[in-house]
Amino acid sequence: MAESDNDLVTMEGIAKSFPGVQALEDVDFILKRGEIHALVGENGAGKSTLIKVLTGVERQDAGTIQYEGKGVTIKSPQHAQELGISTVYQEVNLCPNLTVAENILIGREPRKYGGVDWKSMNAQARQILEGLDIHIDVTQTLGSYPVAIQQMAAIARALEISSARLLILDEPTSSLDAHETDKLFEVMRKLKSVGVAIIFITHFIDQIYEIADRITVLRNGKLVGTYETASLPRLELIAKMIGRNLAELDDMVKIKLESSKHIRQTLLKADGLGHSGSIEPFDLELRAGEVVGLAGLLGSGRTELAGLLFGVDKPDQGSITVNGKLVRHHSPLGSISRGVALCPEDRKAEGIVDELTVRENIILAMQANRGWFKYLSMQEQYDIANRYIKLLNIATPSADQPVKNLSGGNQQKVILARWLATNPQVLILDEPTRGIDVGTKAEIQKLVLDLAEEGKACVFISSELEEVLRTSHRIVVLRDREKVTEFSGEVDEHKIMQAMAGSGS
């Protein structure tokens, strides 16, 4: 195969596995000089692993990397920098209490008489930033500037360190507003024009179409394909990201149609509920016996919406009524006592308490609701734990096993059990099937429908559209932190994807 002179990086057959997970499997990736290349995929698709391999943080198990036509083994992040590969991470990792100039040039400050030559250092920093069309006072502390400027300073530093030929931007826009994003894009175009190749990771579809020349889509650690942005319609991109599988109409659909007859009164109602910066005001009604699916890409505001309903974040506008009563006190504990439960997205950080036993994890929320002094007796605790271990088929040697020893799927079931034990009327499930095996996935989907059948109102959030379609009676679509539309009854998959993709499809 003749290497095109235009290729900066050629990765072939990259594979990487971590204990229990095949993070990357036979992935090819080609980056041309002076292009902006979007790398997209839902959580767990393998984007970050691929970047880690490219920047020397992780070593691939198999596959080869060619950089500027020569085969290389990237040994460490330092080595990657020497090669001219620079990375700017999602969170700005600079020092906010140092000046902008110090942040850009720290470690390479110009010296005079054995000390730092502040004058020329500031001049140099100003010059670098002006090269990016940014005109600010570089002697101010970095923290006094908006995030966008901080982000630019991070980029300036990244470029300065290695006279970079390849710049990796990991979700640089997730904390920027529209104007700031435009500014960033200007800088990216400028860099492109001088021949720097950029890998751009983002969840915002609009931005991909605005700036990227080509797109590489990953899903579940596998390469879906690399496409010219101009020749890939939005809809198709989304279909590729979420893995449409025009599902074999299984019995789930039958159960669903059957159960849709049982939808009854409204349990929870949100009016103009919103939280500036995380989700635009929205209206939502949850009815007994109904499963409402939230569809939307990562970062579309699904998790924020769930958090608002449950009281993790306090809304700054709008109201929630549960069972006709206006909610005044927004907190998880208040929600639990009102019969609202949230099974959070991040199982490890927000779900399990890993040192505690399965029993303790299951009774935790129920006990929190009972308070300090109505402590469940050991007998009651074991009864409850064993009942749910049986009901949900939790694979554990005993109720006294620390929950950290369980597999991901079983940990998820333990958390489900924790919430079912509180006997909620409204159950919000944020990505309950992420990272767990197919069999357990199906079990959980079925469980959700069963719970609805019992008269609970369920909210089902998932990155996999197919899964949302299978389990939900009604589907709410979110895009860019805004509720865009709602579908019920016979749902056309295409319309949902159109709504997720937004304008111009």
Added chain:
Amino acid sequence: MTPSKPSFKWRKVTESKLFFPFVALAFILLFDLIFVPGFFNFSTRDGHLFGSLIDILRNGTTVMLLGLGMTLVLATGGVDLSVGAVMAISASVAAILMNPVIIGVKLPPDLMKFINDPNFTYAPLWEVILVTLIVAIICGLWNGILVAYARIQPMVATLILMIAGRGIAQLITNGVRIQIFYDPYAFIGNGWLVLPFPLYIVAFVFAVAWLLTRKTSIGLFIESVGVNFRSSFFSGINEKRIKLIAYTFCGFCAGVAGLVASSNIRTSDANNIGMNYELDAILAVVIGGTLMSGGRFSLLASLIGALVIQATTTSMYAIGVPANAVLAIKGLVVIFVILLYSEQVRGFIRRITPQKEA
């Protein structure tokens, strides 16, 4: 497939939280058995027990008391550096209540002449104890509010009172070391009812702590908050209130320790009472197997941890090691115990303990 019950039980023993503190204690006592003749002798006087072992128990009471409170604080993932200073504050409060002349309170002349009498106190004993403990609890509340509600890092938040506390204690007594003549108060730290009286106080505080944490859900919530406070918050646990109660209880324990210590030496010595005791208390809890990062805790193991520290000190004095060198040897014991907790050593012990499964 012969069921090997004994070995299974042995395994359970080695995995228990109490195992390592007990092993450490046993090593020290073994040392005493060999090198200190008469260490295990008991004598009775007036029906009370005396002996080196009793001395260990008696001298260990303050650290045991502090260790109980510190256990809960460490379990939430925090630390309380102010306990020594709170002891000093308590001692000053108690002393000033019994003898307020020092700060210029005028007594009627007929009372004045009793001021050095062992049966005289200005405020009745129950009032002295109650007010002192309330002051100590307020100190704990202050720490708890700073940590839980103002979200200051525990080490910094409690450092404030650690530094300011001795100053406050001095202010209370006007910078004077007040001698305590009142005999019933001296009984708190020096009395004997077969065993030294402070041991009964430890038993009482231990019982309170145990009931508080194991018969209500507070213990579970403390552990949950210590392991993962975000998950705990999502589960509806009021993490702030849990931290508040842990620090408050720690303040209470420091108050009791302050009463015992000042009664022992019969003065309120704001400069020396409880000096460096916060470190011993933390050490006792760590030897007891509670992690500084929070999570699972055992009150009983912390008590044993306190005894390990005290037994080391007493044994060293018994074989005539000079006071200065005792600290260095204490360091060695700590290294030994902490090594026992390391994963490598645990793995080694797992390998050598008989295991006949499947």
